[in-house]
Amino acid sequence: MMTLNTLKKRLFFTLFIAVFSFGFASSEKETEGDKEFNPKEMILHHVKDAYGMHIIDINGHPISIPLPVILWTDEGLTTFMSSEFHHDYNGEVIVEKNGQRFVNFHEKVYVLNEGESEVKFDEDHHLINAERPIDISITRNVFMMWVSITVLLLLFISAARRYKKSEEYVPSGIASFVEPLIVFVRDEIARPMIGESKYKRYMPFLLTIFFFIWINNIFGLIPILNGANLSGNIAFTFTLAVLTFIITTVSGNKNYWKHIFWMPGVPVPMKIFLMPIEIIGMFVKPISLMIRLFANITAGHVIILALMSLIFVFKTVAIAPVSVAFSLFITVIEIIVTAIQAYIFTILSALYFGMATEEEHH
Amino acid sequence: MDLITPEFGLVFWTLITFLLLLFILRKFAWKPILGAVSEREEGIKEALASAEKARQEMENLNADNQRILQEARAEREAMLKDARDMKNKMIADAKEEAQTQASKMIEQAQAAIESEKKSAMNELKNHVAELSIEIAEKVVKQELAQDSKQLKLVEDMLSETTLN
Numbered sequence: 001m002m003t004l005n006t007l008k009k010r011l012f013f014t015l016f017i018a019v020f021s022f023g024f025a026s027s028e029k030e031t032e033g034d035k036e037f038n039p040k041e042m043i044l045h046h047v048k049d050a051y052g053m054h055i056i057d058i059n060g061h062p063i064s065i066p067l068p069v070i071l072w073t074d075e076g077l078t079t080f081m082s083s084e085f086h087h088d089y090n091g092e093v094i095v096e097k098n099g100q101r102f103v104n105f106h107e108k109v110y111v112l113n114e115g116e117s118e119v120k121f122d123e124d125h126h127l128i129n130a131e132r133p134i135d136i137s138i139t140r141n142v143f144m145m146w147v148s149i150t151v152l153l154l155l156f157i158s159a160a161r162r163y164k165k166s167e168e169y170v171p172s173g174i175a176s177f178v179e180p181l182i183v184f185v186r187d188e189i190a191r192p193m194i195g196e197s198k199y200k201r202y203m204p205f206l207l208t209i210f211f212f213i214w215i216n217n218i219f220g221l222i223p224i225l226n227g228a229n230l231s232g233n234i235a236f237t238f239t240l241a242v243l244t245f246i247i248t249t250v251s252g253n254k255n256y257w258k259h260i261f262w263m264p265g266v267p268v269p270m271k272i273f274l275m276p277i278e279i280i281g282m283f284v285k286p287i288s289l290m291i292r293l294f295a296n297i298t299a300g301h302v303i304i305l306a307l308m309s310l311i312f313v314f315k316t317v318a319i320a321p322v323s324v325a326f327s328l329f330i331t332v333i334e335i336i337v338t339a340i341q342a343y344i345f346t347i348l349s350a351l352y353f354g355m356a357t358e359e360e361h362h
Numbered sequence: 363m364d365l366i367t368p369e370f371g372l373v374f375w376t377l378i379t380f381l382l383l384l385f386i387l388r389k390f391a392w393k394p395i396l397g398a399v400s401e402r403e404e405g406i407k408e409a410l411a412s413a414e415k416a417r418q419e420m421e422n423l424n425a426d427n428q429r430i431l432q433e434a435r436a437e438r439e440a441m442l443k444d445a446r447d448m449k450n451k452m453i454a455d456a457k458e459e460a461q462t463q464a465s466k467m468i469e470q471a472q473a474a475i476e477s478e479k480k481s482a483m484n485e486l487k488n489h490v491a492e493l494s495i496e497i498a499e500k501v502v503k504q505e506l507a508q509d510s511k512q513l514k515l516v517e518d519m520l521s522e523t524t525l526n
Contacts, residue, residue: 048365070371108364135371142375147385156391163398170402174394182395203396204388234365235372239380300363303490351444 001307039309047229047301050089050107051073052081062087067143072134073111075100082137089126109135141236144228148215151314156211185210185346193350198357203351205247209240210346217297217338221331231341232297234290244349245283252356285352289345296341300334303327 053065066083075098082104084095091105094112101112103119109131120129152249155178162175171179185207190199216231230236258264260278264269307327311320506512 044365049369059496106364134372135369136370138375140370141372142379145376145379150380152383153386156387160391160394163394179395179399183399186396186399204384204392207392208380208384208387212380233369233372235368235370236376238368239373239376243377243380244382294366 006111029083037309038285039306039313042292043302043305046305047232047298048107049141049229049233049235051104051109051137052087053140053143053228054087059339067138067140069102069109070135071102071109071111073098073100076242078102078133081186091130094118096244096290103130103338108132109137122168140228141230144219144230145157145216145236148212148230149220152211152215158328178265181211182207189343189347189350193347194354194357201251202247202353205243206346206350209243209349210342213240213293214338214342215347217341218298218335220301221334221338227297229301232294232301234294237290237293240293240345241286245286245353247349248285248352249282249357251353253359255360256356285348289348293341293345296337299332300337303330304334 002080012061051069052067055063055065057063063085064083066081069080069082073188078097078100080095080097080102085093085104089104089107091103091110093103094117095102101117103110103112105119105127109132110119110127111133116129119127122128159175159178162172170283186199186203189210190203190206193199194202213231216236220229220231229279252316260282261275262276263274266274307323307330310323311317506515
């Protein structure tokens, strides 16, 4: 498992560097002709969030499901559908609402400053006359997140109903499918990591986070959903890691804090030396959770997309079998990774909770 | 680099969605499922324990049965032995009884024979006496048929009975 992770991280890094150096090298060409295929732009566009659910391009006309854009500006709440941008994300189409002008620049909505009617860039291609409002739009990641929780709710609530129906609590139907997974989380993650006496309190969180990550990892792999890369988005992993951090900190007992601020069993100079390390460790743990999930899932997407890009980079169909074979191989690995990453996130969260609630032992 | 910068909007929605999911699933899925699973596990544990207990009891019962059977067999053996002893004793007793009875009877018979013999002897003696008296009578009668002889006798007798 670790070797797979390190291997994947290496691949991710090399590819990332390759993709970006290529991107920078070709950035000057971009102005010459838009028809030139740019794998960096394509991959980043797919990996990052977007305002609409882009499905397919037919004869150069993109077809997408419009999603609501919700903004909080100086003028108050402003909402409109993402279709009003007409698939533009270069800041060219200007939407006027509530007397303000909005543009979509690289899938980020900007509000133009007072009196401006067109976006202006500096030399580094940054917007100079627009600012970002508070943006709580239903982006494609939010949309897919809601699809995923609908599936989870249907799955588990209907499974729970099965138990009410049968008097002897014998699992049947969907319950016999989800029960081993739930028992796995309980017996292989919560019990050994937290301990018999305290694991019950953390079960709902661990189960929810395990299935939430897993299903979103899986949804990210489905091509027709256009790789809504929710679990490979830093905001998503950041939120979950923050929740793990909050629960760890709140449930930390005397013993836990003693281990952080005044490590027992070592000489005083060592205690002083260990204190800053332990305090940093408190934050590094959730940060590692955040980066691990984000990097692993994003790496998978980048690899698959990069392999597919080879066809367009080389402009020949002959390379297609190689691309397809490799990306099939990576996809199969990714299917395993979906479960492994959900498992790792959950087991490490459980481990941190276990460390926070561990009783003093002599 | 905005790939590694968390977007506020997504953080906001993820937080709300996750907490909502956690709340709903905890109430409507995890509690009933985990409750049912642990209840079933308890049930299985109990069933296993009671099965073990029943097995133990069965074993005890079997042992008891075995013991009772053993005892019964021993008792039968003892009873048979008693009966045999009694039979032997009865036979012995009977034999002894018979022996004494027989010897008694023989004794009695002997005694009877003895007395019969005695009485027969007496009778025979009486008979012989009578017979001899008769004979003597007859002889005397014949002897004393002549007067001379009678005289002679008297004389003899007188001579014998000389006044001593």
